Amino acid sequence: MEDGSGTKKREIEEGQHRESERDEEKWVYDSSVDYKGRIPLRASTGVWKASLFIITIEFSERLSYFGIATNLISYLTAEMHQDLETAAKNVNYWAGVTTMMPLLGGFLADAYVGRFNMVVFCSLIYLVGLSLLTMSNYIPRLGPCPDSPSCKSPSKTHEVLFFLALYCISLGTGGHKPCLESFGADQFDDDHPGERKKKMSYFNWWNFALCCGLFLGVTVIVYLQDHVSWGVADLVLAVTMAVTIVSFYCGKRFYRFRLPEGSPLTPLGQVLVAALRKRKLRCPSSVDDLFELTRAEKREQGRLLQHTNRLRFLDKAAIMDERDRRAPEGKRNHWRLGTVTRVEETKLVMSMIPIWLTSLMFGVCVAQSSTFFVKQGQYMNRKIGKSFQIPQASIYALAAVGMIISVTFYEKILNPALRRSTGKERGLAILQRIGIGMIFSVVAMAVAALVEMKRLRGVKEGIVPSVFWLAPQFLILGLGDGFTLVGLQEYFYDEVPDSMRSLGIAVYLSVIGGGSFLSNFLITIVNRMTREVGGKSWISRTPNTSRLDKFYWLLSAMTVLNLCIYVLVARNYTYKNVQRNDVSDYKDIEGVELVT
Incomplete structure (x- = not known):
C-alpha cells in the first residue's frame, strides 16, 4: 500500500504539472520577446494576427518585383534597344544578384541587426529604388530618349539611373525577402502543437499572397507599362510600397521578436x-x-x-x-x-549542401519563364477580339494561377487526406514535396520544346499562333512552383539551426539566384558550342531566328538527370530532431530591451 506521504507527493507533482501547462498556454517560452523585450503573451501576440501585417508587405514587394521583372526584357529590347542575348543576360544577372543578396541580408539580421529592423531598413531602400525608377521614366529629361523619340540607344544618364534603381531594389530585397518570411514564421511557436500546425499552413498562405501580388504585377502593372507609361506604373508601385511599410510598422505591438545572437x-x-x-x-x-x-x-x-x-x-x-x-x-x-x-546543427548545414545543389536545375527552369517564355509571347498573336491586345508579360500570370491552384489543392485537399491516411502531422514529407515539383519542371520544359517546335513551323508557313499556346508550360511550371518552391522555403526555414533562420530563407532564395546565373552560363556555353559545331547559334537576336526548342529539350534532359541524383540524396536524408525544452528552463529569463 502507498502511504499518505507518497499520495501527497504525487498530488503535488500533478498540481505542478497542471500549473506548468497553464503557464505554458499563457506565455510563449521559445526565446522570443515582445516589442518591449518581455516574454510574449500568447493571446495577444503572434500567429495570424501578426502574420497578416507581414503578408501584406510581402504582397506589395512581389507586386513590385514581378511587375518589373517579367516585363524587364521587353523594356531592355524595345526602349534600350538591346539584342535578345544581351537583354536575357541582363535580366538573369539582375535576378541572380537580387536573389543572392539575401545571403548577406539574412546573415546580418541573424547576427547583429534583428529581422524586424532589417525589414524596415531594406524596405526603405527598396522604396528609394522604386522612386528612382519613377524618376528615370516619368521625368522627360531623364528618359531613355530625352531629345529624340526614335533614338537607337538610350542616353547615358537614363542608363545609369535605370540600373542604379534596379540594383537598389536588389539591395532592398537582400534584407527584405529572407527576414520578412522568417519573421512571419517566427510568429508561430514550434513547441505548441496548435501553432506548429498553423505554421505549416503559413507557408502555403504566404505563397498564396505572393501569387496574388505576382498576378496583379504581371497584369495590371504590365498593362500600365505597355498602354499608359512606365513612369505611371512605377509611381503606383512606389506609393503601394510606402503604404505597406507604414502598415507593417503599425503591427509592431503584435509581433514576437528574436534577438540577434551573434554570427550563426x-x-x-x-x-x-x-x-x-x-x-x-x-x-x-x-x-x-x-x-x-x-x-x-x-x-x-x-x-x-x-x-x-x-x-x-x-x-x-x-x-x-x-x-x-x-x-x-x-x-x-x-x-x-x-x-x-x-x-547536430553543423551536421544539418552540411547535409543541406547536396539538397541545395540538386535544386539549382529547378531554378534554371524558373529563369526561362521571365526571359525566353516572355520574349516568345512578343512574336505571337496576343489579340482578344478586334482591339484589345494582351501585354506579352501578362502571360506570366498563368504561372501564378498554376501556383495558386497547386497551393490551394495541397492545403485544402492533398495534405489533409494524407494526414488522415498516414496519421502523421505532416502528410507529405518536405523533400517529397520538393521532388514532386521537380517532376513538373521536367514536363514543363518538354512541353515548352514541343510548343516552340510547332510555333517555328507556323513562322515558316506565315502563321502567327496564339499566345495562349504558351499557357500549358506556364501552368505546369506554376504547379511545380507550388510544390518545390514552397517546399524549399519550409525546408530551409525548419531544417537550419534556430539561430540562422533568416540565413536559411536566404539560402532558399539563392536557389533561384544560382539558377539564374547557371542559366546565363548555359546560354553562353550553348551559344559557343552550337555556333562552332553547327555554324548557327541556337539563341539568336529574336526567337524567330533561334532554336529555343532545342535549348528546352536540353534543359529537360538535364533536369531528368538532376532529379535522379536528388532522389538518391533525399532518400538518405535525416530530418532535424528536436528535444522539447521544459518551461521551467525559461521561467527565470529576464527580459531584454528591444532596440528598434
Whole structure:
C-alpha cells in the first residue's frame, strides 16, 4: 500500500504539472520577446494576427518585383534597344544578384541587426529604388530618349539611373525577402502543437499572397507599362510600397521578436575545428559519453537537438579529453569542445549542401519563364477580339494561377487526406514535396520544346499562333512552383539551426539566384558550342531566328538527370530532431530591451 506521504507527493507533482501547462498556454517560452523585450503573451501576440501585417508587405514587394521583372526584357529590347542575348543576360544577372543578396541580408539580421529592423531598413531602400525608377521614366529629361523619340540607344544618364534603381531594389530585397518570411514564421511557436500546425499552413498562405501580388504585377502593372507609361506604373508601385511599410510598422505591438545572437556561422566553425583537433580519437559507442549543455547554457541556447548517426566524424568535437575536463565549467574552449546540439546543427548545414545543389536545375527552369517564355509571347498573336491586345508579360500570370491552384489543392485537399491516411502531422514529407515539383519542371520544359517546335513551323508557313499556346508550360511550371518552391522555403526555414533562420530563407532564395546565373552560363556555353559545331547559334537576336526548342529539350534532359541524383540524396536524408525544452528552463529569463 502507498502511504499518505507518497499520495501527497504525487498530488503535488500533478498540481505542478497542471500549473506548468497553464503557464505554458499563457506565455510563449521559445526565446522570443515582445516589442518591449518581455516574454510574449500568447493571446495577444503572434500567429495570424501578426502574420497578416507581414503578408501584406510581402504582397506589395512581389507586386513590385514581378511587375518589373517579367516585363524587364521587353523594356531592355524595345526602349534600350538591346539584342535578345544581351537583354536575357541582363535580366538573369539582375535576378541572380537580387536573389543572392539575401545571403548577406539574412546573415546580418541573424547576427547583429534583428529581422524586424532589417525589414524596415531594406524596405526603405527598396522604396528609394522604386522612386528612382519613377524618376528615370516619368521625368522627360531623364528618359531613355530625352531629345529624340526614335533614338537607337538610350542616353547615358537614363542608363545609369535605370540600373542604379534596379540594383537598389536588389539591395532592398537582400534584407527584405529572407527576414520578412522568417519573421512571419517566427510568429508561430514550434513547441505548441496548435501553432506548429498553423505554421505549416503559413507557408502555403504566404505563397498564396505572393501569387496574388505576382498576378496583379504581371497584369495590371504590365498593362500600365505597355498602354499608359512606365513612369505611371512605377509611381503606383512606389506609393503601394510606402503604404505597406507604414502598415507593417503599425503591427509592431503584435509581433514576437528574436534577438540577434551573434554570427550563426561561428559555432559551425568551432565544431569543425574541434573535430579536426580530435580527429585521432575514436568515436564513443554511446551518446551519453558526448558533452551536452549545462542548465544555464541550455537556457541561453534554446532548443536542443537529439544525436543522429550521420556524419559521425563531427561527433569527435563533443568528446571530452583530459584537457577539457580540467577546464572550469562555463569556461571551456568552444574551439576544442562542442555540445551535441552544436554538432547536430553543423551536421544539418552540411547535409543541406547536396539538397541545395540538386535544386539549382529547378531554378534554371524558373529563369526561362521571365526571359525566353516572355520574349516568345512578343512574336505571337496576343489579340482578344478586334482591339484589345494582351501585354506579352501578362502571360506570366498563368504561372501564378498554376501556383495558386497547386497551393490551394495541397492545403485544402492533398495534405489533409494524407494526414488522415498516414496519421502523421505532416502528410507529405518536405523533400517529397520538393521532388514532386521537380517532376513538373521536367514536363514543363518538354512541353515548352514541343510548343516552340510547332510555333517555328507556323513562322515558316506565315502563321502567327496564339499566345495562349504558351499557357500549358506556364501552368505546369506554376504547379511545380507550388510544390518545390514552397517546399524549399519550409525546408530551409525548419531544417537550419534556430539561430540562422533568416540565413536559411536566404539560402532558399539563392536557389533561384544560382539558377539564374547557371542559366546565363548555359546560354553562353550553348551559344559557343552550337555556333562552332553547327555554324548557327541556337539563341539568336529574336526567337524567330533561334532554336529555343532545342535549348528546352536540353534543359529537360538535364533536369531528368538532376532529379535522379536528388532522389538518391533525399532518400538518405535525416530530418532535424528536436528535444522539447521544459518551461521551467525559461521561467527565470529576464527580459531584454528591444532596440528598434
